[in-house]
Amino acid sequence: MNTHDHMIDNFSKSELFKNLPADQINEIICIGSTQPLKPKAILFYQGDPAKNYFWVKQGTLKLSQVTEDGKEITLRYISPGDMTAALAIMKQKEYPVTAQAMEPSTVVAWNRSQILKIMEKFPRVTINALSIVLEQLDDMQIRYMELCTQQVEQRVARTLMRFVRTSGKKNNNGICIDIPLSRKDIAEYIGTTLFTVSRVLSMWEKKGWLKTSKGQIIILEPHKIVEFSEEI
Amino acid sequence: MNTHDHMIDNFSKSELFKNLPADQINEIICIGSTQPLKPKAILFYQGDPAKNYFWVKQGTLKLSQVTEDGKEITLRYISPGDMTAALAIMKQKEYPVTAQAMEPSTVVAWNRSQILKIMEKFPRVTINALSIVLEQLDDMQIRYMELCTQQVEQRVARTLMRFVRTSGKKNNNGICIDIPLSRKDIAEYIGTTLFTVSRVLSMWEKKGWLKTSKGQIIILEPHKIVEFSEEI
DNA sequence: CATTTCATTTGCGATAGCGCAAATCAATTT
DNA sequence: AAATTGATTTGCGCTATCGCAAATGAAATG
Numbered sequence: 001m002n003t004h005d006h007m008i009d010n011f012s013k014s015e016l017f018k019n020l021p022a023d024q025i026n027e028i029i030c031i032g033s034t035q036p037l038k039p040k041a042i043l044f045y046q047g048d049p050a051k052n053y054f055w056v057k058q059g060t061l062k063l064s065q066v067t068e069d070g071k072e073i074t075l076r077y078i079s080p081g082d083m084t085a086a087l088a089i090m091k092q093k094e095y096p097v098t099a100q101a102m103e104p105s106t107v108v109a110w111n112r113s114q115i116l117k118i119m120e121k122f123p124r125v126t127i128n129a130l131s132i133v134l135e136q137l138d139d140m141q142i143r144y145m146e147l148c149t150q151q152v153e154q155r156v157a158r159t160l161m162r163f164v165r166t167s168g169k170k171n172n173n174g175i176c177i178d179i180p181l182s183r184k185d186i187a188e189y190i191g192t193t194l195f196t197v198s199r200v201l202s203m204w205e206k207k208g209w210l211k212t213s214k215g216q217i218i219i220l221e222p223h224k225i226v227e228f229s230e231e232i
Numbered sequence: 233m234n235t236h237d238h239m240i241d242n243f244s245k246s247e248l249f250k251n252l253p254a255d256q257i258n259e260i261i262c263i264g265s266t267q268p269l270k271p272k273a274i275l276f277y278q279g280d281p282a283k284n285y286f287w288v289k290q291g292t293l294k295l296s297q298v299t300e301d302g303k304e305i306t307l308r309y310i311s312p313g314d315m316t317a318a319l320a321i322m323k324q325k326e327y328p329v330t331a332q333a334m335e336p337s338t339v340v341a342w343n344r345s346q347i348l349k350i351m352e353k354f355p356r357v358t359i360n361a362l363s364i365v366l367e368q369l370d371d372m373q374i375r376y377m378e379l380c381t382q383q384v385e386q387r388v389a390r391t392l393m394r395f396v397r398t399s400g401k402k403n404n405n406g407i408c409i410d411i412p413l414s415r416k417d418i419a420e421y422i423g424t425t426l427f428t429v430s431r432v433l434s435m436w437e438k439k440g441w442l443k444t445s446k447g448q449i450i451i452l453e454p455h456k457i458v459e460f461s462e463e464i
Numbered sequence: 465c466a467t468t469t470c471a472t473t474t475g476c477g478a479t480a481g482c483g484c485a486a487a488t489c490a491a492t493t494t
Numbered sequence: 495a496a497a498t499t500g501a502t503t504t505g506c507g508c509t510a511t512c513g514c515a516a517a518t519g520a521a522a523t524g
Contacts, residue, residue, distance in 0.1 A: 065377050068462070073380045075373050087370065090363040096370055123355040130362045131322040137365060138319065138328055140372045141307050145297050147379050148305045148423030151510070183472065191380030193512060198472055214521090215471090230300070384481070415502065428481060430502055446490090447501090 014081035015135075016055060016128045028118055028125070032110040037061075037101035046098040050088035052109040056080050059105020060167065060179050063097040064188065074188040076136065077102070077179065079166055083132055089115050102179055147191055155190040156200045157229035160210075164219060173211075175222060180215035246313035247367075248287060248360045260350055260357070264342040269293075269333035278330040282320035284341040288312050291337025292399065292411050295329040296420065306420040308368065309334070309411065311398055315364055321347050334411055379423055387422040388432045389461035392442075396451060405443075407454060412447035 017025050034057070037043060043054065046065060056078055063084060064074045075097055078084055085095060089112060110118065119126040146155055160177070167178040183194040183201065190197075201217075204210050209221040219225060249257050266289070269275060275286065278297060288310055295316060296306045307329055310316055317327060321344060342350065351358040378387055392409070399410040415426040415433065422429075433449075436442050441453040451457060 065373065067377060067381050069381075071381045073377050075376065086362065087366045090359075090366060096373065119359060120355060123352060123358060126355060126358040126362060127322075127351060130318065130358060130365060133362060133365045133369060134319045134322060137369045137372060140369060140376060141297065141328065144307065144372060144376055144379065144423075145299060145305050147376065149299045149301075149303045191376075194472080195474090195513080196511060199474080199511095202473065212472095425482060426502080427483080427504085431481095431504080434503065444502095 014055070015132050016081070016083055016125065018128050019124050020122065024122060028122065029108070031114050031118060032108045035107050035109055037105040037107065039101055039103050041101045043099040043101065043107060044085070044095050046095055048095050050085055050091075050093050050095045052085060052111050053083070053088045053115045054085050054099070055083045055108045055110075057106040057108055060102040061105060061107075062100045062102050062185075064100070065097050072188055073191065074185065076139070077163075077166070077189075083129065086129060086133055088112060089119070152190070152192045152196050153200050154229055154231060155192070156186060156197060157225045159186055159190055160217065160219060160225055161222070161229055163217075164222065168219075171218060174218050174220040177217045177219070181217060182215060246287070247364050248313070248315055248357065250360050251356050252354065256354060260354065261340070263346050263350060264340045266338060266340050269337040269339065271333055271335050273333045275331040275333065275339065276317070276327045278327055280327050282317055282323075282325050282327045284317060284343050285315070285320045285347045286317050286331070287315045287340045287342075289338040289340055292334040293337060293339075294332045294334050294417075296332070297329050304420055305423065306417065308371070309395075309398070309421075315361065318361060318365055320344060321351070384422070384424045384428050385432055386461055387424070388418065388429060389457045391418055391422055392449070392451060392457055393454070393461055395449075396454065400451075403450060406450050406452040409449045409451070413449060414447060 017028070020028075032055075035043075037059065043061060044050075044052075058080055061078050061084070062074055063076045063078065064072055066072050084097075084099060087093060087096070092112075119129070146158060150158070163177045163179065163181070164175050168175045169178050170176075183197045186201075187194040187197045201210070201212065204225070205212065207224075209219070209224045211218045211220060249260070252260075264287075267275075269291065275293060276282075276284075290312055293310050293316070294306055295308045295310065296304055298304050316329075316331060319325060319328070324344075351361070378390060382390070395409045395411065395413065396407050400407045401410050402408075415429045418433075419426040419429045433442070433444065436457070437444065439456075441451070441456045443450045443452060
């Protein structure tokens with residue numbers, strides 16, 4: 001398997017390139033430009049003019065927003081196969097969020113005219129993009145609902161399980177969340193303070209439900225946390 | 233102008249049919265089926281199998297979600313030109329929300345295979361749908377941020393201004409919000425209780441910033457409320 | 465290895481807003 | 495008009511969670 005095949009393989013797994021023949025995927029790949037990102041590197045800032053549309057090949061990016069009074073909140077973490085800044089296609093606007101790499105990552109970028117050409121030539125890509133954005137909207141709606149109705153402990157539990165789903169790796173002991181998540185990261189994701197998250201996590205650590213070391217969270221008793229997340 | 237022309241005219245104003253020639257819009261119209269809705273009528277329930285994709289021609293629909301423990305929260309109000317249940321196209325899933333008419337409304341429905349055919353034949357429609365969903369996502373993200381960082385009073389203020397933008401009608405006295413909104417409606421939209429909303433609104437009413445009568449809200453001092461919504 | 469820097473923990477007081485109850489007001493029906 | 499039903503207001507106690515400070519722990523740097 002040469003590197004090119006590998007690339008196609010990587011792409012074809014993605015929702016964005018679903019139902020496309022390899023040669024077409026190849027053609028689309030060649031139009032864009034691949035870009036590596038070091039951990040903590042900023043791909044784009046909230047407020048920058050939105051020039052590119054991005055597809056995540058490797059790693060994880062954090063999309064966050066800063067309020068007028070400087071509070072930072074995290075909207076989403078995106079992983080391989082996911083995409084962002086789709087609105088760069090539609091309108092000549094500014095990026096509504098800041099995108100930062102959480103770990104070594106690779107993204108593919110297409111500019112507005114490139115992606116428009118792609119979408120006109122391969123309608124399937126547009127339909128797939130629509131599908132991805134709909135998933136993102138659905139996720140956002142669920143989190144909005146959770147934020148409205150649940151208290152912090154439940155939201156922390158749900159967040160852990162969410163990360164287990166997207167980046168959980170089975171370990172000898174339990175399930176390890178593959179992204180380094182600080183108390184602050186979690187707090188900004190669920191709209192609370194790092195102190196409150198710290199209290200909740202250290203309580204669960206004392207109960208032996210999880211373990212944190214080197215910024216990594218290892219879930220030892222997933223079902224206990226799931227139970228908690230479903231509590232009324 | 234005959235009724236048909238009128239219909240086309242109505243459609244062509246919508247984001248969904250932007251950049252499409254009249255004859256193509258016409259063709260698309262003829263595929264779908266128009267459906268009138270009385271106030272309070274339910275278009276579809278959360279949990280129903282998602283069969284149709286809807287476009288709002290007239291009126292306003294409320295999209296809401298119910299939690300496992302029975303709390304109702306409102307995700308969005310949609311107005312003419314907007315669409316919903318786009319995920320009915322992509323996946324054979326259930327509607328994630330309940331859609332209810334707030335006033336006499338008209339929607340156009342296409343089923344999965346109809347809309348897929350339309351999108352394949354008219355790629356522009358898919359791109360436009362993507363654009364609409366991206367707007368919805370952006371809106372949801374902003375509201376998520378607001379819910380995370382602002383207190384109830386500010387969120388009420390922002391909500392009023394949001395409705396002024398989408399359904400505000402200038403009046404002799406001030407700006408009238410054209411949708412009947414109860415305290416409960418607002419509370420469910422911003423994740424608080426009807427009591428708290430009542431306190432805030434009656435306070436502002438005492439200050440003369442607004443007036444409520446027959447379930448209608450009339451904003452008398454918009455700038456006062458805007459000021460409030462921007463307060464840090 | 466000492467030092468700086470950053471993340472986490474923990475304690476404690478303050479408070480926004482919930483939850484419930486009861487009263488009032490408005491609209492609709494008989 | 496009287497009666498019913500539903501929406502709104504208002505009071506009051508309660509609590510989840512914030513906000514800050516200070517201590518501790520861990521990691522990075524010279």
